[in-house]
Amino acid sequence: xxxxxxxxxxxxxxxxxxxQAPTDGNRGAHATAAFAGLATEPGVAKPDPILxxxxxxxRFGGLTAxxxxxxxxxxxxxxxLIGPNGAGKTTFFNQLTGFDxxxxxxxxxxxxxxxxxxxxxxxxxxxxxxxxxxxALSKLTVLENMRLGAQKQIGESxxxxxxxxxxxxxxxxxxxxxxxxxxRFKLDAKRGDFxxxxxxxxRKLLEMARALMVGPELVMLDEPMAGVNPALTQSLxxxxxxxxxxxxxxxxxxxxxxxxxxxxxxxxxxxQGQVIAEGPPGTIMSDTRVVDAYLGAHHDTPLSAxxxxxxxxxxxxxxxxxxxxxPGPDSPETDAxxxxxxxx
Amino acid sequence: MDWTLIISRAAEAGxxxxxxxxxxxxxxxxxxxxxxxxxxxxxAAFLAVGAYAIAVTVxxxxxxxxxxxxxxxALAIVLALLLGIPTLRLRADYxxxxxxxAAEIVRLVVRAVALRDTFGGTDGLQGFSDSFYSLNPYPxxxxxxxxxIGFDHRTMWVLTVGWVLVAISCFLIYLLMKSPWGxxxxxxxxxxxxxxxxxxxxxxxxxxxxxxxxxIGSLAGFIFALSRAAVQPxxxxxxxxxxxxxxxxxxxxxxxxxxxxxxxxxxxxxxxxTTGLEEAVRAGVITFITTxxxxxxxxxxxxxxxxxxxxFRPQGIFGDKREIALDAR
Ligand SMILES: Nc1ncnc2c1ncn2[C@@H]1O[C@H](COP(=O)(O)OP(=O)(O)OP(=O)(O)O)[C@@H](O)[C@H]1O
Ligand SMILES: [Mg+2]
Numbered sequence: 001x002x003x004x005x006x007x008x009x010x011x012x013x014x015x016x017x018x019x020q021a022p023t024d025g026n027r028g029a030h031a032t033a034a035f036a037g038l039a040t041e042p043g044v045a046k047p048d049p050i051l052x053x054x055x056x057x058x059r060f061g062g063l064t065a066x067x068x069x070x071x072x073x074x075x076x077x078x079x080x081l082i083g084p085n086g087a088g089k090t091t092f093f094n095q096l097t098g099f100d101x102x103x104x105x106x107x108x109x110x111x112x113x114x115x116x117x118x119x120x121x122x123x124x125x126x127x128x129x130x131x132x133x134x135x136a137l138s139k140l141t142v143l144e145n146m147r148l149g150a151q152k153q154i155g156e157s158x159x160x161x162x163x164x165x166x167x168x169x170x171x172x173x174x175x176x177x178x179x180x181x182x183x184r185f186k187l188d189a190k191r192g193d194f195x196x197x198x199x200x201x202x203r204k205l206l207e208m209a210r211a212l213m214v215g216p217e218l219v220m221l222d223e224p225m226a227g228v229n230p231a232l233t234q235s236l237x238x239x240x241x242x243x244x245x246x247x248x249x250x251x252x253x254x255x256x257x258x259x260x261x262x263x264x265x266x267x268x269x270x271x272q273g274q275v276i277a278e279g280p281p282g283t284i285m286s287d288t289r290v291v292d293a294y295l296g297a298h299h300d301t302p303l304s305a306x307x308x309x310x311x312x313x314x315x316x317x318x319x320x321x322x323x324x325x326x327p328g329p330d331s332p333e334t335d336a337x338x339x340x341x342x343x344x
Numbered sequence: 345m346d347w348t349l350i351i352s353r354a355a356e357a358g359x360x361x362x363x364x365x366x367x368x369x370x371x372x373x374x375x376x377x378x379x380x381x382x383x384x385x386x387x388a389a390f391l392a393v394g395a396y397a398i399a400v401t402v403x404x405x406x407x408x409x410x411x412x413x414x415x416x417x418a419l420a421i422v423l424a425l426l427l428g429i430p431t432l433r434l435r436a437d438y439x440x441x442x443x444x445x446a447a448e449i450v451r452l453v454v455r456a457v458a459l460r461d462t463f464g465g466t467d468g469l470q471g472f473s474d475s476f477y478s479l480n481p482y483p484x485x486x487x488x489x490x491x492x493i494g495f496d497h498r499t500m501w502v503l504t505v506g507w508v509l510v511a512i513s514c515f516l517i518y519l520l521m522k523s524p525w526g527x528x529x530x531x532x533x534x535x536x537x538x539x540x541x542x543x544x545x546x547x548x549x550x551x552x553x554x555x556x557x558x559x560i561g562s563l564a565g566f567i568f569a570l571s572r573a574a575v576q577p578x579x580x581x582x583x584x585x586x587x588x589x590x591x592x593x594x595x596x597x598x599x600x601x602x603x604x605x606x607x608x609x610x611x612x613x614x615x616x617x618t619t620g621l622e623e624a625v626r627a628g629v630i631t632f633i634t635t636x637x638x639x640x641x642x643x644x645x646x647x648x649x650x651x652x653x654x655x656f657r658p659q660g661i662f663g664d665k666r667e668i669a670l671d672a673r
Contacts, residue, residue, distance in 0.1 A: 099537065123543035135538035137531045139667050147524070148531050149542050155524035156544070158552055162519050171524065194666065207538075214542055 031077040031265040040279035043070035050075040056105030065091040067273045078250040080260040083270035126217035136203040138196025146178035149213025201228040221252040352492035358612035361571040364506030368564035369588040370603030375557035378597035381533030386443030389450040390558040392580035394565025402472035409475035420562035424555040455577035468576035596660030
């Protein structure tokens with residue numbers, strides 16, 4: 001049987017690729033510094049990208065769900081991927097992680113081409129994702145869910161599974177690691193319960209903790225905070241920042257802009273399948289391309305205070321000019337025009 | 345009414361050759377369906393492969409019996425590969441369709457007139473079990489177990505080998521299912537994409553599951569052939585697979601001893617009802633049916649019993665009620 005095949009084709013994790021960030025200082029500050037002075041154009045080159053994506057296209061019939069020309073994800077940073085519903089964020093995740101096959105495109109992880117690689121192999125080399133619709137393994141306990149995440153398990157090959165003494169020690173180590181993570185995610189009290197008995201938010205937490213059991217270099221979280229209560233969200237945000245402190249790279253999809261501003265170092269914006277803008281979280285939402293994408297291109301552009309005053313002044317000047325020319329000063333039409341202008 | 349006869353027949357059936365055969369078939373299905381979530385509706389094909397491997401090797405080609413056993417095991421693995429390679433990457437229901445068709449193909453091939461010289465057509469094959477019975481350590485005679493059960497020496501030998509195989513299979517499944525390997529299987533049953541996202545080669549594990557369950561199914565085929573000292577193609581119809589599923593669900597899927605207890609109860613009950621009805625008719629207690637009609641009526645009663653079981657104990661005899669509750673969420 002394929003007894004050892006599963007173990008054998010586990011390619012050794014790219015251990016050499018340690019992040020270049022300093023190990024002592026504040027990685028958050030370092031990550032922010034890495035983005036200083038970058039242009040906010042889509043596809044802008046990063047100083048030290050862990051993931052580089054080129055020309056990824058995915059069509060569903062006539063609909064082009066993803067059409068990303070170029071995007072780079074900076075190593076050791078927290079990058080947010082935002083965009084309106086149906087922008088193609090989840091589909092993009094699915095392409096990158098091998099869960100769906102792209103119509104075209106190539107992408108590299110740590111310099112290694114991984115397009116066309118099977119999903120489990122992508123996970124093994126350190127790029128692990130979670131799902132928007134949570135996938136808790138219902139009839140496994142919370143602890144078993146966690147243990148499943150560990151890699152290179154001796155007892156996962158058929159023949160060695162039959163001899164418990166071969167894998168007991170490793171299982172104990174895995175269990176210990178799992179319990180530490182469960183404590184961090186406040187799930188330790190649930191360790192023996194079926195994962196199916198958890199609440200929606202708890203499942204999100206479990207899925208994230210389980211992904212961490214894989215020991216990833218890049219964690220891709222699809223709406224990790226959806227349905228998690230605000231108090232817990234705060235601690236989750238702390239966990240995500242922690243991941244960066246531990247040298248991991250995080251790419252996450254999120255709709256809540258407060259959260260994005262709070263933890264991300266860089267924001268990539270998608271709309272209608274394309275990356276339309278990138279930028280630091282502080283200013284990205286005032287980018288006109290982003291505003292257009294969220295509100296539709298033909299909306300009434302909100303005015304700044306100065307602009308509003310200027311328009312008002314213009315309207316008044318026009319009014320005065322008209323009043324000087326025409327004999328009837330109380331013309332209702334001119335009044336209406338002025339008010340309309342001021343009202344904007 | 346002869347109550348001793350009714351009870352002793354039922355007790356004999358509960359540990360008899362049918363129970364052994366269906367227990368093994370269902371242990372294999374348990375690996376497929378209970379643990380991995382693979383809908384294999386062609387378990388009969390694995391039994392047919394085992395049974396015919398022995399029969400053809402010995403009767404048709406005059407080769408040694410144990411070579412037939414080895415060929416049977418190897419062919420079970422080949423069959424698993426043939427079924428698995430095209431279907432295991434697809435959605436779960438494709439496997440169901442392909443396996444049900446494959447089982448029919450196997451049956452129609454061994455039944456074919458054109459291949460009569462090899463497989464014996466509808467009559468099947470006989471005369472392949474002498475080497476097996478020559479190993480029989482039980483001297484000729486009748487053996488009493490307790491005071492109500494009795495088997496002849498040939499049946500004793502088949503049952504001894506059969507129950508040893510059941511015990512070995514159960515122990516193997518027990519070891520596997522409490523190992524990390526078994527954990528991957530159960531996780532695949534729950535959600536294979538989640539398992540992929542954690543770096544496991546889902547296809548490879550499904551294949552291994554299909555092979556192991558198939559090999560255990562072929563053991564059932566060996567016992568089937570040897571207990572009758574004959575094989576006929578129509579013994580391996582889809583009905584066999586459905587009874588094996590019944591046995592599995594009765595005992596409780598994804599439980600080590602579920603298939604064994606399920607098989608014992610299924611056959612004991614079936615025989616209890618049959619003999620009970622026959623005796624009742626004979627003794628004039630029941631007058632509105634004849635003994636010829638008992639055969640059909642017993643399946644109606646078994647069907648009724650299964651319906652009641654699924655309503656009041658959907659997890660089977662050994663199952664965990666909490667797991668069923670999760671499905672409702
Ligand atoms: N399997 C599919 N078949 C057909 N169309 C699909 C499929 N998957 C996604 N789409 C379409 O692709 C587009 C992008 O969907 P996707 O799920 O990637 O959006 P998203 O950005 O993740 O949205 P949300 O923020 O709501 O999760 C949508 O228009 C969707 O209808
Ligand atoms: Mg989405």
